[in-house]
Amino acid sequence: MRQANRQGEIPVRDLKLPDQRHPEKAHRPDNVQPKKPAWIRVKAPTSEGYKQTRDILKEKKLVTVCEEAGCPNVGECWSHGHATMMIMGEICTRGCTFCNVATGKPQTLDAFEPGRVAHAVAELGLKHVVITSVDRDDLEDGGAEHFAQTIRAVRHRSPDTTIEVLTPDFLKCPPSALEAVVAARPDVFNHNLETVPGLYHEVRPGARYFHSLRLLQRVKELDPTMFTKSGIMVGLGEDRQAVLQVMDDMRSADVDFLTIGQYLQPTPKHHRVDRFVTPEEFAAYEKAAYGKGFLMVSATPLTRSSYHAGEDFARLRAARLAKLGRG
Incomplete structure (x- = not known):
């Protein structure tokens, strides 16, 4: 140290x-910020x-x-x-x-x-x-x-x-x-993949998808008992198949908890919103993720990495105990 x-x-x-x-945003072209649908408006x-x-x-x-x-x-x-x-x-x-x-x-x-x-x-x-x-x-x-x-x-x-x-x-x-x-x-090690690998050059130009995936996998190798968590945003231009592939990649790294939320464009200089994903689509992603073996899934338009984190951690711990037959 x-x-x-x-x-x-x-x-x-x-x-x-x-x-x-x-400073790097000054040279980006403006992207029109679409009007938010009713399901993601907050007070x-x-x-x-x-x-x-x-x-x-x-x-x-x-x-x-x-x-x-x-x-x-x-x-x-x-x-x-x-x-x-x-x-x-x-x-x-x-x-x-x-x-x-x-x-x-x-x-x-x-x-x-x-x-x-x-x-x-x-x-x-x-x-x-x-x-x-x-x-x-x-x-x-x-x-x-x-x-x-x-x-x-x-x-x-x-x-x-x-x-x-x-x-x-x-x-x-x-x-x-x-x-x-x-x-x-x-108690929980979270590192977000943020988006599908095909969009990394646009969304996370300084990061590497497979490095982030390997980081999560390495946590489990160092401490198999530690809960791992990762999340992505949707509405950036990805398709459903790419999202499902990210789920498979996370499960191959033994990630326990998946979060999926709607991308919201902060300013006109930021990446454009490709579309607003409906609540029904989020529900379908959640169902698919549980089917792939995640212990915990949060997939809603307003889901963020730490939204309801305490309550979700309690549910995550209970899910592991139930899987081990101790629930």
Whole structure:
């Protein structure tokens, strides 16, 4: 682990990345944003629970993917005290065309952030917490040790809280990066494939489909008891057969939990919405996924990786016990 400096920050490798937000999006052509159908419209957040969660996160100087990615479920989740912590800053080193998180040169890591996350989890009284991050290609280990420190801090402060991580792909990092996160023993290891392989060059140009698939498979090799989870968006231009093939690929990597949600275009500069997938199609995907052997499936227009994560984790654990004949 690198030593922290006097300000509690950990130095990063010098990358030639632009400092301005979303610089790569300025050159993209505008894509018309279609009107959303009734089944994916949500109300603006106004509850006291929402405000309390917002204030606690602000006080602890924490970033959430709920805000940064413009999640449509933020009102519902924050009203119930649920939030997905986004560690390692709010600037990503990649420019995926579906994502609304800022791209550029990140700041140095804050060595005190794991402790602040742990304090927020305790203050919010979370029974289940999801911890994610931006991609940090500027770090030798992709931020893996920072993930591990955050997991350990939450465990120490809130030993009864179950922990789910949603990690980057640790592309070009040594094997020890993934090993460090798994060794910290989160209850759920989530890494999203995001889309079908044929769309990676448009949607995730900095990622590699089979690397991400292998990452999930490797988690199971390192710890067969750890729950693994992955998700994709639909409505980006994929067809049904490609989605079914992704399901097969995930099952070949022994992924336990699949999420499928509707892609929503954040701005005209982002990847276009090809179409809005109907609730009936989502139900058909869910049925097909269970038929392929997933322990848990969430497939609805508003499904996101951490939506109802705590309740789904309880169901996931119960499904495993039932499969083992202990339910």
